[in-house]
Amino acid sequence: MTVLAIDDVRKTFNNGEVAEDILKGVHLALNAGEVTALVGASGSGKSTLLTIAAGLQQASNGEVIFDGHNMTDMSAEQIRQIRASQFGFIFQFAHLVPFLTVEEQLLLMLDVAETTLSKKAQLQEVDRILVLVGMSHRKQAYPASLSGGEKQRVAIARAIIHRPKVLFADEPTASLDSQRSKEVMQLIHDMTKELQIATLLVTHDEEMLIYADRIIKMTDGLIN
């Protein structure tokens, strides 16, 4: 089932005098329960496509359809609400809130997503997700005391605790060693299946492609 559809998306950046076409009419559909890997040379436009799909910047042309709604027509506040409640994000760095414990990071996300869960149910949900990512034993830890891999696990937990429909992961393993990278990718893969998320994964690491259901190559602003 298609959750997010990218339709003829174009992006032009004006670098001073010259206008550069970075995306030149991209079509892509993300399906529930599927990891779609986006690969391609540096500068080919992967991150640009991901951020447009996630409503973090606007396309110059074309449409992004989420759950049947055209995001191109939405207000900034409507898009924020979708990002908060329907999307999850993982980046190269975990970007956790330094003054919140692992548990609080996740409660914050539930708060931002405006879940209707009771306080007690929220705490149970946090426990459940921490078991899934294997971080229950560090519930009260602050980010500064976590290793890179542990931080990324918490970031994954934060990205999925509110049960988003789409998960955007831009090079989530780039700052991890190969063993940790595999663990993190296995986790993203498992979560995608378990929660039936449509996952868009950008990666440079060919070893990680075994965790993808579909591999899309991007060359010079186009998907072939």
Added chain:
Amino acid sequence: MNLAWKDMKKNKVRFFIVGSIIFLVSFLTFIISGLANGLSQDNAALIKDLPKGYFYMNADADKTYNLSKIDNETQQHILQNEEGAVAFSIQMGFLNDQANKQHSVAFVTATDSEFFAQVKQGEVLLDSSLQDKGIHIGDSLTNNQLEEQLVVKGFVEQKKFSHAPVAYIHQEDYTHMYRVQEMQLVFIPNTDVKEFTGLQAFSQKEFLQTIPSYNAEQLSLNMIIWFLVVISGLLFAIFFYMMNVQKIGLYGILKAIGVKTIKLFKMIWTQMLILSSIALALSIGLSQMFSLLAPNSMPFHLTIPAMLQLAIVFLVIGFVGATISGLQIKKIEPLQAIQRGEA
């Protein structure tokens, strides 16, 4: 979730330092404000204790009460027609006590009025500060412009003019000493300003400005006070600005995952409010203690309303400072933050 409080708990030292600076600045402001007010009281309690009303002196006295002479006819006319009106005169001078020691005083004489103490001819009523200097009720004091002696009839609390204790004397004695029949000033309480030919009206504030030294004193002290208030506002702005610069990446990510900008503003406001409330409460408490412990001779006078007023100004300024520094949060693009390094 209370992000503001969690942040403060985790970064105690940082917030403690800023809180201490705010506390010191506001404490200093309160003390100086107490001194300014105390000095003002010391300089002009005689005038400041009068009810709201207007002062009148000769239009050609060049705003100098000393040069003003209100002619008898005008004075009679005003006293008869205006309720509560009183004519009075003030002259700086000296009284010698029985040990022939000279004391500087402000001689005050007035027509019949509830606002000015009344004495009989040959008597004097003194500000209580002279009691501390060894003058007692019943003492006979002399003045070199007066043949008869003045007998101390009693003391009044806190009546000062131009930093000198007030000495209330009878109009006859005053006339003998200064060889003038006319009074210098007329005061009419509780009314709007009135027009009298040949007279110029002054509000209490305007009249205080005509006292030599009053203006200079208050101006410099008030300037210090407002500088301190502005400095504390800037402190807030700079502090939160630096905190925000450090957190640009974090704020960008939070915005990317859908946190509302207003939530981030609320966080800053709450922190500012917590910091300044604690700092202000401490300095209010300490300056009250200071006012109890300060020696009597030190002119220190800090009223609760004056302090609350300053505290509110501090809060408003802190709010403005924090908000200005918060404006950069509004500008943060989630996108830039994502591509940046470790947070």
